[in-house]
Amino acid sequence: MKMLVTGGNKGLGQHIVERFDAVSISRTNGFDITKNHQEIAAMSLDYDIFVNNAFDGPPQESWADFGQTQVYMAVYDAWRNTNKSGWIFNIGSVGEQSIVAPEPRWETYRVSKAALSHASRQGTQAFRQDLVKFRTTLLTLDRLDTELSRSRPTWTGNGQALEDISNFINYTTNINANTTIEQATFYVNFNFKA
Numbered sequence: 001m002k003m004l005v006t007g008g009n010k011g012l013g014q015h016i017v018e019r020f021d022a023v024s025i026s027r028t029n030g031f032d033i034t035k036n037h038q039e040i041a042a043m044s045l046d047y048d049i050f051v052n053n054a055f056d057g058p059p060q061e062s063w064a065d066f067g068q069t070q071v072y073m074a075v076y077d078a079w080r081n082t083n084k085s086g087w088i089f090n091i092g093s094v095g096e097q098s099i100v101a102p103e104p105r106w107e108t109y110r111v112s113k114a115a116l117s118h119a120s121r122q123g124t125q126a127f128r129q130d131l132v133k134f135r136t137t138l139l140t141l142d143r144l145d146t147e148l149s150r151s152r153p154t155w156t157g158n159g160q161a162l163e164d165i166s167n168f169i170n171y172t173t174n175i176n177a178n179t180t181i182e183q184a185t186f187y188v189n190f191n192f193k194a
Contacts, residue, residue: 001086001173004047006033006040006071007054011146012091015162016051016169023047026054033067041074048086049173050075055112069115076123076136085133087173090120092140094185117183124182135180137172139165142188156190 008017008024017024025031031040034056044050052075056067072090079086096113116138123136143149145159164186172181 001048002046003049003051004044005051005053006031006068008051011148012141012144012162012165013051013053016053016166019163019166020049020169022049022051033071034065037067037070037074040071041078044075045078045082045084049089049169050086051089051091051169052116053091055109066112066115068112069119072116072119072123076119076126076132079134080126080132083133086135088123088134088136089169089172090116090136090138092117092120092138092183094140094142094187096140121182124180127180135172137181138183139168140183140185141165142186143190158188158190158192160186160188 003016003020003022005013005016005022005024007013007026008022009026009028013024013026016022025040025043033040033054052068052072054068056065068090072088075088078084079088093109093113095110096117098110100107100110117140120136120138123132126132127135141160143159145161149155149159168184175181
């Protein structure tokens with residue numbers, strides 16, 4: 001099966017690209033999820049699996065415009081309009097589950113991931129109601145074990161193993177055709193010692 005991954009140039013995206021021999025699109029090769037929604041959606045039609053991984057942050061920037069959610073909605077519409085089957089994986093965050101006051105500023109990361117979560121679950125309902133042939137799964141992730149996470153002062157030495165996420169994607173794409181997984185939430189014990 002052919003897989004397309006947004007933001008596949010580092011971290012989780014790069015891991016998925018390498019694990020599944022997928023195609024990566026990101027700003028480094030001319031695709032910006034804040035500007036190229038329709039182009040990405042059209043390109044996704046040539047793939048069986050679309051992993052909506054790229055985020056349009058950093059969250060304090062004014063140009064962070066819900067790009068990940070907009071890309072998902074464009075891909076959803078393109079797949080629905082062409083009666084396409086396959087899988088869409090939206091990469092969410094457990095951060096969206098914590099509601100905080102907007103002081104000193106709005107936490108656009110949390111708000112954007114909450115919007116993605118809601119849109120993704122609507123896509124799952126469309127499959128359940130036989131409105132689309134493709135399946136949508138939201139992966140709600142905790143802190144990942146990546147080079148970026150390990151470089152932060154808050155790193156405790158523990159994060160979600162990227163292999164666990166790619167193993168879950170592999171599992172999900174092999175379940176029965178009448179079944180979908182709406183959401184999988186991955187938590188990690190930051191202080192766990194082996």
